[in-house]
Amino acid sequence: MRCFRFAHTRYATTSHATTSRAGVARDASATGCLLSHQVLRDNPSYQDDEPLHQERLVGEIAFQLDRRILSHVFQGQARLYGFTVLNIRDKIIEVTTHPMTGKVNENHQLQLSQRHAELMSRLNQLGYCSSLHPPFTEFIINTYGILKQRPNSCNILELGFNNPDYLRKIIIDTAPSKLLKDLLLLLTCLCYMGRQDGKPLFLW
Template identity: 65%
Template sequence: MDLEKTVGVLLSKNEQLELENDQLKSMLSVVKENIDLRAKMQRFNNDSLEDLTAPGRKPSSLWQNTIDERQFRKDLQQTKSSHEHRTSSPVDFKSFIQCSVHTDANEKEVHSCQAEVPLVVKGPERLLGEIAYQLDRRILSHVFQGHKRLYGFTLLNVPAKITEVSTHPLTGKVDEGYRLHLTQRHADLMEWLSQFGYKTTLHPPFTEFVVNNYGILKERPGDYSGMDCNNPDFLRNVIIKSAPKKLQKDLLLVLICLCNMTEKDKKPLLLW
């Protein structure tokens, strides 16, 4: 009876986490949409300014542009209103999205998430993605300890992958005992990481964002590369010097979690 109750609680928690992840993705879509709308509004403002200053411009054209701008502002406001309170996602994730789509305060332009990353990502900057990737792999390797190949596994699809690996490929029958075992391993690890500030609704999409935008190291650094990748102080300095200021806090937290997992499993900081 206790086992059934535990299974029910864990399944309920997994469903809740899946729902929160869907809500976070929805919020990201809304934020990107609003950024695009604001960029359009800025272009409308620039066009209106040109109308005011351009000699020989017909008043009717300026008037029409003004009307178009007012209509655009109205549409923007309606778009904002329609998306308000769409999700109960935590404020800190919303803050992360807003921060990650801007460069430092001294820069003038507003970029998308992808545009914030340099067109050519150098070695030290790739280390940012490598750190995030290493933590993700460490977590997945811990949860799916008996599986060497983790292709297609991400922190965002852990519940689905637990069900997948617990299902017999021929009969389609789910091994409930094994699924419960994996679910408990994942829940225990997330609870342990939470004491360092790790949040299951924030940091899995955050690390995925970092890996997708910065990439990972193409090869293992040599002894003479000047990159001491198994030195936490070196990696911390890389984050401080190379990462956008508004991403540094969560990147440093990711490094802290990785260091603590290293202490836990007695393996090198970066695994190859």
């Protein structure tokens, strides 16, 4: 399988730099940027001051897949701030270790680890690479940003957010050719997870 190299390459354009208007420092760590994006959108007082951009929708696809994987592994976990697929193994250890005594709930840890391994096995069959695509996902989110506001339920279908063909077209029309294969794979994985749990592609 082809591995995409992006760690030392800058793809952000002037339009992408608008992410900084949301108060997200572009030189922050990937996890910090993910957290900042989520906090901004969850703040009911925060208002978007510009129309939705296709670039942000590309980042939203990556963000939604990351959240979908985390929600599957950490079922019942109320808050996932600071959690990413990239640090998922550390978070499994963290949530199964008592903060005061340091005692590990081995049964729970095994359950989470197995759930993660089984999901990765299924996604790997679609072409997802567990060593490549988690950092690639964070790179896409931090480059393109995410949607600034949650659309209301009436607008989701109207905007095409649950339409794989529409989202595929957005990726093709927006992203550079060197990113297309991996971005389309993220969308394929998101669609797969949507079919498996019977939920919309974008969850808020």
